[in-house]
Amino acid sequence: MTGPRMTGPRMTGPRMTTGRLAGGLLPLLGRGSTIAALVVVVALPFAFIALQAVFPEIGAGSFARPLAHLATVLRSEDFATQTRNTLALGAGVVVASFAVGVPLAALRALTRLPGALIWDLVFLVPFMIPPYIATLGWIMTLQPAGYLQQLTGVSLGPQLFSFPGIVAVMTLHCFPVVYFAASRAFTAIGARTSDASRVFGAGPLRAFWRVTLPLATPALAASGLLVFAMTIEEYGTPAVLGARFGFDVLVTGIDTSLSDWPIDLPKAALLSIALIALSLAAFALQRWVATRRDAGVVGGKAARAATRPLCGWALPVLVLFAAVAFVSTGLPLLAILATALSRTISGGLTPDNLGLGNFRAVLADSSGALSALGTSFGLGLISAVMAGVLGLAVAFTTARRGSRGGRRAPGAALIDALSMLPNAAPGVVVALGLILLWNQPALPATPYNTLAILVLAYVCILLPQPVRYTVAAFQQVDPALEAAARVHGAGPARAAWRVLVPLVAPSVLAAMLLVFTVAARELVASLLVAPVGVDTIGTYIWRQFDQGSMGEGMAVAFLAIVATTLVPIVILSAMRRLEMPG
């Protein structure tokens, strides 16, 4: 060796680090605390569900009689029925969402649809209305003596309180997922490939059927999975509609095992595991379809003037879009507003029955409506910040693209798995896990019966959102940007703070807004774990409906929709304006 050689003790310079950029004490500490947080928020609740499912007497601290109740639950008729109903509902809503979403998406992506961007915005709204609130709007509209009968004399009550009724209401909530995924995929595949197939002799419909649709399969499969998961996780719609004709799904079955005498925790845990298994199976199916069919074409630059004119079809197509928009968004919102503005429900849709009394009552907080709004917005804000910070920490360890050939940090796989686990678990399952975990008699202190348990529930349920958004943002960041900061004098922490964090901040903020919106209106976990005497927006509306006092409940629902839809839109557009070059 000819170069200079120095011995250890003579090094008087700054601290030397060993290893690559990923090394060092700070990242190790960060990883440790991230794992600790994930264990408390995610792993422990799920571990207790698994324990409870195996050991029926774990609540008394005993591991006796493992799986003693398994045979009973599996053989019980309601388990089979609920599983079948869950599958049927999930499949029905996926099929119906494709039936509505794919044709609309094809028209949106491949033709010169007038007002395309406006329709995108309009179809975002049904997705923003929590399905249980839309369901209440549908009940007000279609039930006997409802608004439809008052206006037209027709009552569709029996049709609403039926399996197709539940599928229809859930589809109106879910189809935008398919619409957006499919129209983005069609646009990306778009013109280039389908033009090529037309040059080689296929007509437009055949080109779509033989080329565009198969290429979009991975995107469609992903959206189908999301719709399936959303449907089998949904509590409010099957609970309120299904109760009228004895239709139970796993989610309502878990709720019944938890809230109705005799409380059966082992059964609830087993049903939860069945529900998680269904979600995972759907996920595996989607992966299988996506990898089998992924031709790796999607992406690239979409050519501009590739869309076809609608010619004489413009009017019918516009009518179709308007009809779907009205039924999915306008009708439930109008029904909610009408109920909120009615002095009495029995008074009907007459001018002298309308007034702002319900909104005044909300503001006066006479039945706890204003407190419920305040509680939910506060909890939503806290949950958003916590989920955002935790999501950032998770993404930082799992997704940051290191140097070339850089391996993932140790523990990254565990962090990754833990943060995505809630994806497979509905709110009702998370609530069960929290109930089981935080009621352990051995605990010296517990957040149970405080507002903190709601924050834990919301953060656990929604954590995958900020993780997903932030991971995607990190993957967009060229590793050279961090390398450049290091070479030009910034230490690892400073490089992260000055370069990485600002670059992913918009995505983290968007994810936090989503967490806020969903958490503020969450229903089933709130019903199950909210402390005694505390109402959230969801539980308040639910109880008002149960007690038959619809007016104030619908006024709160209307205010909640407006607030949770408008606030994110305002913030996001303000952000966009800030990003615009000045």
Next chain:
Amino acid sequence: MFDRITGGPQVAGTETATDATEAATAAIAVASLRLSYGPAEILRGIDLSLAPGRALALLGPSGSGKTTLLRAIAGLEAPSAGTIALNGRVVADATARRCLPPEKRGLGMVFQDYALWPHLSVARNVSFALEMAGVPRAEREARTLASLDRVGLGTMAARRPAQLSGGQQQRVGIARAIASGAGTVLFDEPLSNLDRELRETMVDEIAALVADLGLTALYVTHDHAEAFSLADEVAVMAAGRIVQSAPPERLVDAPASAWIAAFLRLGAVLPVRVGAEGWALDDGTPVAPPAAAPRGTTHVLFTRRALTPCATADAALTARVRRCLFKGEGYLATLDLPGGATLHLPLAQRADPGEALPLSLNISALRWFAGGPDQHADPQTGD
């Protein structure tokens, strides 16, 4: 022009230079450097020394390890064996398991894809290193503006990188690298994302900048012309080793191996055999008398200046014209040589495809090698 700031605390002053006299004068000294990712060895024993104020280009095909070597010098990769010293200060020593992080090395670096921070203005990008070094605001602003003026972008300070063209973005990258006053600047294929015309302009600008500021420059590229124009010395890399390091003129005149000659596209490399009458190509075409090349020679390089079109009577060999393209200032012919090799030769007038082209031979412009163009032999270690 710029005050040299001490980019990061210097330990050079605290060390005795007795055991590092040679390296103490070098701006960059790399010794026996090896670097592996798991079982894959990317660098297999690199030695290089670069005196202050000199420019060295690392030239090699992709996968030869040139970028990895640059990143190891920058501190972005940790070597698995060997040492790196900057201005006599050891910054990486694998035996002692020491590797100074990049921010403590006081270097400037220009990246291939610019690596400008998109959320910061041009001025904030350029002033970043000064900010990290704790330079007071007023001084920082003055030096940032001076750097930007230096690259002709003084009026763009307030813009975002995304509002600039590719060439302007790379000028910002260069301004950022010199703003801190770092004496040594690493260039990682800085021009490969730019189109040809702009690349030629930028080569001029970088050469002027490096000379004016007296920078020590280490320049990674796979473009011969770029390396030849910018560097005092060019180190050709292959499979994790430096196979030849020499001034560009010498590299072209005396490539150390047939592989280097082929990689630098210096002409056609053909196998030769020695017989009673001298050296001949495989098909028997005589090339040179026996004394022209040492024993053990297996290949000859026909450089372009070794072959000149001539009258049939004077021809040493005859090539067949495969193609002839008009290049604006003359023609470029693709020729099939007798041994089966092809050669691109500039011609003054058009030659028709299929035509036989008589060529005279300048024996002093031939180069002789032991070993063919498939072996990137290392003349120093002989493997």
